[in-house]
Amino acid sequence: MYKRKFPVTLDCGLDLIGEVMxxxxxxxxxxxxxxGHKRPSDLQRKxxxxxxxxxxxxxxxxxxxxxxxxxxxPQLPPKAEYxxxxxxxxxxxxxxxxxxxxxxxxxxxxxxxxxxxxxGLTPKSQLN
Numbered sequence: 680m681y682k683r684k685f686p687v688t689l690d691c692g693l694d695l696i697g698e699v700m701x702x703x704x705x706x707x708x709x710x711x712x713x714x715g716h717k718r719p720s721d722l723q724r725k726x727x728x729x730x731x732x733x734x735x736x737x738x739x740x741x742x743x744x745x746x747x748x749x750x751x752x753p754q755l756p757p758k759a760e761y762x763x764x765x766x767x768x769x770x771x772x773x774x775x776x777x778x779x780x781x782x783x784x785x786x787x788x789x790x791x792x793x794x795x796x797x798x799g800l801t802p803k804s805q806l807n
Contacts, residue, residue: 699744699746702737702740703729703733704729704733704734705737705740705741706774706777707725708722708726708734708737708741709746709763709767709770710771710774710775710778711725711726712747712761712762712763712767713763713767713771717760717761717762718758718759718761719734719735719738719759719761722734722761738761741767745764745766745767746763746766746767746770747762747764747767748761748762748763748764750762
């Protein structure tokens with residue numbers, strides 16, 4: 680069982696959102712579920728660099744934080760689908776704004792990330 684090194688801080692909005700959204704693929708999962716990619720296999724195709732393990736764990740965490748819900752259909756073969764809750768839908772405009780900011784600043788961000796990599800520092804994206 681994972682044991683935290685530091686206690687959870689719940690008295691600041693930034694800490695709260697960090698606690699809920701921490702995880703490399705969570706924003707993409709929410710975005711793609713909103714776009715209609717609701718089945719786990721669809722999400723695996725949309726995010727091919729994410730491992731199956733991560734694509735099992737992070738949606739479960741999103742469920743625990745009440746951002747998505749999972750429906751399992753009683754059929755053979757088994758079928759499961761995710762959907763955003765109303766709470767999860769409230770994050771989509773924020774995720775879209777962050778994506779647009781990233782697109783607008785793509786060249787600069789690529790430059791600083793590549794510069795960091797060339798200095799032998801690990802990009803944060805490789806730490807998850």
